[in-house]
Amino acid sequence: MLTELLTGWIAHQRWFAGKGRPIDALAVDSDLELAPGLRHLIVSVRQGETRDRYQLLLGCRQEIPDRLTHAQIGYADGQGFYDAAHDADLTGTLLEAMAAGRDLGPLRFRHLEGAGIDTSQRSLVLGAEQSNTSLVYGDAYICKLFRRLIPGVNPELEITNALALRKAAHIAQPYGWIETDLDGEPTTLAMTQEFLSNANDGWALALASVRDLYNSPERSASDAGGDFSAESFRLGTATAEVHREMAAAFPTGVMEAAEVKSLMEDQRRRLARAVEEVPELAARAHVAEEAYQRVVDVAHAVPVQRVHGDYHLGQVMRTPTDWIILDFEGEPGQPLAERRALSSPLRDVAGMLRSFDYAARHLLADHPEAGDLHAQAVEWAELNRSSFLAGYSAGGGRLRGEDAVLLRALELSKAVYEVVYEARNRPSWLPVPLAAFDA
Incomplete structure (x- = not known):
């Protein structure tokens, strides 16, 4: 039932790359509980000969509150499901795991050496992006979730980390990232940088x-x-x-x-x-x-x-x-x-x-x-x-x-x-x- 809900919902997301083409099949490749009520999913979407993978922070509540109805996916088996990227009560888990350098199942949460992360910041989703979803934590950090997953290290993480280690100017300070393995390659799921609140x-x-x-x-x-x-x-x-x-x-x-x-x-x-x-x-x-x-x-x-x-x-x-x-x-x-x-x-x-x-x-x-x-x-x-x-x-x-x-x-x-x-x-x-x- 969840796959049916996701199939109907994902086609309407601005970051979904296959708009305008029917979805032939959707499968959940990975389903990991990060915290009570918060799951990390990687789903595969097949459209004709094309197969793309996407990540989703899935929130689970018996009743979805009004503040989260805009992120609602639907109800199944007595549970309400929604896009938990919009739930500030849950997204602090990402900062905490990066700060601690945890491994949660196949996910690896990491931080740049010497970079301290204030885990008390609460998040808000930026609404302007097309291909990713960014969470702004207070006025300190911005965490970009790469929705469509491409096996390999994302160049943005690779370059900003390398430049930060050189103490280069003209970049936003990176703090942490999330990765997993896809097709045998370390693959970037998200990265957190300095939020330029006064820019x-x-x-x-x-x-x-x-x-x-x-x-x-x-x-x-x-x-x-x-x-x-x-x-x-x-x-x-x-x-x-x-x-x-x-x-x-x-x-x-x-x-x-x-x-x-x-x-x-x-x-x-x-x-x-x-x-x-x-x-x-x-x-x-x-x-x-x-x-x-x-x-x-x-x-x-x-x-x-x-x-x-x-x-x-x-x-x-x-x-x-x-x-x-x-x-x-x-x-x-x-x-x-x-x-x-x-x-x-x-x-x-x-x-x-x-x-x-x-x-x-x-x-x-x-x-x-x-x-x-x-x-x-x-x-x-x-x-x-x-x-x-x-x-x-x-x-x-x-x-x-x-x-x-x-x-x-x-x-x-x-x-x-x-x-x-x-x-x-x-x-x-x-x-x-x-x-x-x-x-």
């Missing part, structure tokens, strides 16, 4: 600057009250410093010229598929083709290392004193091996440059004066892009003359991805990435 999201700060400019269109981007370029410079410096720390903490390598050419061939194939799906890209595809060809023509060995992999303004937070970089797990939809693979740090630089373009242009999508504001959008993006690059160079990031060709190709590769995404999900935003091919 502001980089995307929100950038948008505030853009709105200020659009409200005073007679001013230049550098004169408007919301000038963001100094912050862009600081963010560039922080990015370079984190890249340097990652290169010191993990192995590095070199992508030979032949591998660079192969990478461009792969980008050409992705471009062709994008053109097939989004006809509006066809007239602009030659811009990307030419950029890829320039990389081939001047191909040389490129240094590679561990990188962020999904870098944009939504992944950074501004505290009163510093920029902090978050979410080192890479693109969640990509295979774990690809997210952990060495890459050029220019990939992260390209991602942030695209994010500045998005911040400047997406507000024009439905703006009645979009035509009149276009010049200001371009000016704001160019000012902050150049400030970020200047900061990146000042922070020791590699930006040599020959790197400009590869950076341009990586930017357009990112824009190709964005075109497909917007065509599928937000058609009114499609002009934003298409504009990258007009520059």
Whole structure:
């Protein structure tokens, strides 16, 4: 009966990856009691040829109180079941087990050496996430539960722990994690970090600057009250410093010229598929083709290392004193091996440059004066892009003359991805990435 309840419930969760496809079967692979009324489940969901595993904190009560009805799964055999991630009376168990370094059945609760954890904090679920669930404990910690489980150590845990051990700046302090073995591999179930209660999201700060400019269109981007370029410079410096720390903490390598050419061939194939799906890209595809060809023509060995992999303004937070970089797990939809693979740090630089373009242009999508504001959008993006690059160079990031060709190709590769995404999900935003091919 519980499996039937879970089958009907899981399909409607925002973190469920198989939306829109029928569930053929759901099975409970693991069911462990963590505390009275709290169970940890790993369930397998089969949809056609696809089998995905998810974790769930299952709460069990005879009667589900009103405060938890939004998390209700259903009643069976005289018991009420609900998503216990929302039950602050139970989630303290996670902090306590991490602080103590306990093993509970197949689950291993661990903490970073020397990191003390205040187990008196009560939790609250953040409501904005799509693929994970985060519990904020007081104003001290944030614990991210990785709902869809991929065998292996999550790159975010791997990278933040390694950087913390080096006492690197610009990261949120990690405290603990939960792991188990899946398919014979240690697999990350959750991780707990410092909660930045007094920080502001980089995307929100950038948008505030853009709105200020659009409200005073007679001013230049550098004169408007919301000038963001100094912050862009600081963010560039922080990015370079984190890249340097990652290169010191993990192995590095070199992508030979032949591998660079192969990478461009792969980008050409992705471009062709994008053109097939989004006809509006066809007239602009030659811009990307030419950029890829320039990389081939001047191909040389490129240094590679561990990188962020999904870098944009939504992944950074501004505290009163510093920029902090978050979410080192890479693109969640990509295979774990690809997210952990060495890459050029220019990939992260390209991602942030695209994010500045998005911040400047997406507000024009439905703006009645979009035509009149276009010049200001371009000016704001160019000012902050150049400030970020200047900061990146000042922070020791590699930006040599020959790197400009590869950076341009990586930017357009990112824009190709964005075109497909917007065509599928937000058609009114499609002009934003298409504009990258007009520059």
